[in-house]
Amino acid sequence: AQSVSQHNHHVILSEAASLELGCNYSYGGTVNLFWYVQYPGQHLQLLLKYFSGDPLVKGIKGFEAEFIKSKFSFNLRKPSVQWSDTAEYFCAVIDTGGFKTIFGAGTRLFVKA
Amino acid sequence: SAVISQKPSRDICQRGTSLTIQCQVDSQVTMMFWYRQQPGQSLTLIATANQGSEATYESGFVIDKFPISRPNLTFSTLTVSNMSPEDSSIYLCSVEWGQNTEAFFGQGTRLTVV
Numbered sequence: 001a002q003s004v005s006q007h008n009h010h011v012i013l014s015e016a017a018s019l020e021l022g023c024n025y026s027y028g029g030t031v032n033l034f035w036y037v038q039y040p041g042q043h044l045q046l047l048l049k050y051f052s053g054d055p056l057v058k059g060i061k062g063f064e065a066e067f068i069k070s071k072f073s074f075n076l077r078k079p080s081v082q083w084s085d086t087a088e089y090f091c092a093v094i095d096t097g098g099f100k101t102i103f104g105a106g107t108r109l110f111v112k113a
Numbered sequence: 114s115a116v117i118s119q120k121p122s123r124d125i126c127q128r129g130t131s132l133t134i135q136c137q138v139d140s141q142v143t144m145m146f147w148y149r150q151q152p153g154q155s156l157t158l159i160a161t162a163n164q165g166s167e168a169t170y171e172s173g174f175v176i177d178k179f180p181i182s183r184p185n186l187t188f189s190t191l192t193v194s195n196m197s198p199e200d201s202s203i204y205l206c207s208v209e210w211g212q213n214t215e216a217f218f219g220q221g222t223r224l225t226v227v
Contacts, residue, residue, distance in 0.1 A: 034215055043117075044156075044205070044218040090155065092216075099144055099209060101216050105155040 002027045004091050004104035012110045013081050021076040021107050023091030033074040034092040034101070035065055044090070050074065061085070083113040115140055119206055119219035126196055126226050133192045134222045136206030141186035146216070147179070148205040156205065162189050196226045 007022035025031060035047040048059025055067040065076045074091060091104040116139040126132050136145065144163055148156040159179055160170045168181040182190045193200050206219040 036216075043220040044207075044216075046215045046217075049215055100146075100158055100161065101207075101209075102158075103156040 002031075002093060002095060002102045004093055004102055006089075006091050006104035006107050008107050009105065010108045010110070012112065014112045015083055016080045017111075019076070019078040019081045019085070019109070021089055021091075021109070023074045023076065023104060024072050025074065025091075025093045025102075026072065027093065027095055029095050032094045033065075033067060034094075035059065035063070035074075035076050036090045036092060036103075037087050038090070039087045047076070047089070081109075081111050083111050085109060086111045115142065115208055115217045117206060117208060117217055117219035119204075119222050121222060122220060123223040124225070126224065128197050128226055130196055131192055131194045132196065132224060133190050134204055134206075134224075136189045136191070136219055138187045138208055142208040142210060143186065144209045144211075145183065145189045146207045146209070147181065147189075147191045148207060150203040150205060150221070152202070159191070159204075193224065196224075198226045200224065201226045 003026045005024045033050045036044045037047045038044045048057050050057045050067045058064045063078050065074055067074050088106050088108050090106045092101050094101050118137045120135045146161055147159040150156045158171050159174045160168045162168045162181045162183040164183045164186050178194050180192045203221045203223050205221045207216040209216050
């Protein structure tokens with residue numbers, strides 16, 4: 001069965017620090033990968049997605065993620081975080097041709113002003 | 114994209130009672146999903162609700178406990194039956210427009226069972 005592992009449950013950073021959140025998935029076939037974000041008091045929304053092509057994908061608000069197939073990884077990065085990036089971040093996967101989204105446990109990011 | 118509205122946004126219920134959560138989408142969509150997000154945990158898929166067919170439940174979830182209706186392409190309900198404190202959670206409705214597409218979520222229903 002598919003599963004998604006996020007390496008850190010809680011991350012605390014100061015503004016302007018760089019961010020990298022780890023995500024690994026287990027599935028032998030072709031997958032589509034996502035990062036979702038949930039800001040305090042708001043609903044889950046898509047941050048970025050990878051379906052095919054360039055393994056480095058860029059999303060909203062300066063976030064990017066790199067798909068490394070050999071490592072089954074899809075890590076999220078941002079060069080310089082802001083206080084407004086405080087949120088919970090979820091990595092997710094769907095196998096190609098599938099419908100069910102499998103989520104990681106989430107990483108709570110707190111950015112100190 | 115879509116606007117997905119859930120009602121109620123939160124509720125506090127007595128154990129042994131049932132609560133029905135509504136999910137309304139502003140456009141027609143084939144695939145709707147119900148998730149549970151327990152405190153400190155990730156989203157767990159409860160069931161897939163496609164219009165015109167019975168809901169498909171994931172392992173660990175049964176229809177008697179979580180009956181689902183899907184009367185049309187813009188609406189679904191999830192009932193949490195015979196509630197216990199262990200059912201305290203956030204319940205989320207989501208939709209997808211086809212294979213290999215991202216999910217869109219409602220704001221969730223925060224349920225507390227006392």
